Amino acid sequence: MKKVVKLSATVGILAAGIALGSIFNITAQGAGATGQAGTADDPVVTKSYVDQQIQKALGGGVTTPPTTPTNPTTPPPTSNPSDNKETAAVDNTVSVVTLKPGEKLIANAGTEFIIRSGKGVIYSRDANGVADLTDGKDIGNGQPVGNNHLLSFPRDGRGIMVQEGNTYNLIVMVRGGYSIQ
Known part of the structure; x- marks a missing residue:
């Protein structure tokens, strides 16, 4: 008999809970x-x-x-005979650039680089450096750059070059304008 009363009370409480829950749900909606x-x-x-x-x-x-073009094309780099620089002004398009030892890849303001292979260092004419967005730090002139790090160049005239003593090329993904010196 006690089991029947307990079962009936449990069923009653459960039914009351479901009913109240439904009422509150309807009210909330x-x-x-x-x-x-x-x-x-x-x-x-x-x-x-x-x-x-x-x-x-x-x-x-x-x-x-x-519509998005299926085969976007990148304009070929042009040569500027007056200062013997190779330049490419490609905005918002990613270009893969091969940099040989002794060459400098100079960024326009707002350009981004990612070194994919090789060993590179920052080049800057002044004391200021380049923002390494991957590590969240500033890298100064002559300091090494880690591969697969996103670098942001806030001003013209800063860039990267192959680390001294390295005989391998530097492969760099570039988004924005740049020149090779």
């Missing part, structure tokens, strides 16, 4: 919570729809989203 995603109250939209709405709001009308 009515008090400002939105319905399920994909309904009229909470629609699911695509990026292209949002882009179109932004264009409309900016007064540009409805436009089709831009």
Whole structure:
């Protein structure tokens, strides 16, 4: 008999808890919570729809989203005969540059480098250095750079070169403008 009473009390408490939980859930949804995603109250939209709405709001009308080229091309480096420098002004495109011993890869302001292979050091004409975004530190002139570290060049005239005594080329990924001296 005691088991039946305990079981009945347990079932009663459980039923009351479920009922109260349902009531509080319904009350919470009515008090400002939105319905399920994909309904009229909470629609699911695509990026292209949002882009179109932004264009409309900016007064540009409805436009089709831009297409990404399948084979982006990088313009070949050009030679400047007046100072015998090889330059390439490629913004937001990643170029792979091979730097031979004795050459300097000089960055334009805002350019980023990643040394992929070889041993390189920072080159700077002044006391200031280059930001190593991977380690979160500043690297001064003549200090070595770790491979696969993202370097940011805040001003023109700073760059990297092959570490002295190293006979191997330096392979560098470059995003932004640069020159080879």
